[in-house]
Amino acid sequence: MDRGTTEGTLLIELGGRPIEYRFARRRRRTLGITIDANGLRVAAPLRASWREVERFMHDKEGWILRKLDEWAATPRGHVLRGETGEVVPVFGVPRVIEVRKGRRRVEDVDGRLLISSRGRTLDVLIAWLKTQTLARLRPRAAHYSALLALPAPTVGISNARTQWGVCTDRGAIRLSWRLAHIDPVLGDYVVAHEVAHLVELNHSRRYWSLLERLYPGWREARERLELSARTLPILRGKR
Numbered sequence: 517m518d519r520g521t522t523e524g525t526l527l528i529e530l531g532g533r534p535i536e537y538r539f540a541r542r543r544r545r546t547l548g549i550t551i552d553a554n555g556l557r558v559a560a561p562l563r564a565s566w567r568e569v570e571r572f573m574h575d576k577e578g579w580i581l582r583k584l585d586e587w588a589a590t591p592r593g594h595v596l597r598g599e600t601g602e603v604v605p606v607f608g609v610p611r612v613i614e615v616r617k618g619r620r621r622v623e624d625v626d627g628r629l630l631i632s633s634r635g636r637t638l639d640v641l642i643a644w645l646k647t648q649t650l651a652r653l654r655p656r657a658a659h660y661s662a663l664l665a666l667p668a669p670t671v672g673i674s675n676a677r678t679q680w681g682v683c684t685d686r687g688a689i690r691l692s693w694r695l696a697h698i699d700p701v702l703g704d705y706v707v708a709h710e711v712a713h714l715v716e717l718n719h720s721r722r723y724w725s726l727l728e729r730l731y732p733g734w735r736e737a738r739e740r741l742e743l744s745a746r747t748l749p750i751l752r753g754k755r
Contacts, residue, residue, distance in 0.1 A: 598637030
């Protein structure tokens with residue numbers, strides 16, 4: 517590819533390995549690197565030279581290779597069918613599913629999820645996970661809002677697969693029920709992230725400063741959350 521390009525897929529050798537990455541020029545002041553399930557992406561200011569870009573990537577070589585290896589080693593989530601013997605994480609702790617016939621209910625007992633249903637087991641499980649998410653994280657939204665001297669926001673549940681949370685321009689917060697799968701510490705980060713948007717509905721420097729005040733470990737939590745997302749089981753309930 518012509519290196520005069522503003523966007524595209526390129527190759528660079530790091531640590532003796534050919535590394536593919538997506539490159540884009542943006543109206544920004546600094547070079548930036550993102551590594552996630554989609555691989556390596558590099559964003560550069562419009563006038564940054566290729567020498568600057570490649571020097572920056574070589575300076576970050578150890579970190580880039582380590583993160584790419586972490587993502588490559590992270591297992592992907594499996595599809596759950598709602599059958600006895602399957603394992604589902606609940607707030608980071610594995611639970612073994614045990615399906616029974618009966619009135620719709622879920623009981624968390626001794627490392628097992630006892631799911632009673634006369635219909636689709638997954639629909640019952642998802643409904644239960646939604647209530648667990650709300651019960652665990654709604655108080656955390658009130659906690660972080662109080663730190664900013666704000667009233668507790670309205671908190672609802674969403675079915676989003678790729679977005680953990682969202683704060684609307686009306687001051688309401690919606691959280692993905694899939695947060696019921698992950699470590700509560702990470703769910704706490706998502707809540708703090710959205711509460712900060714109650715004040716700054718953007719990702720400006722002021723916003724990140726506000727998040728730092730609410731959740732000082734947000735950088736590490738964000739990385740852990742990105743890795744966790746790839747491992748989550750896939751549950752498909754009714755539409």
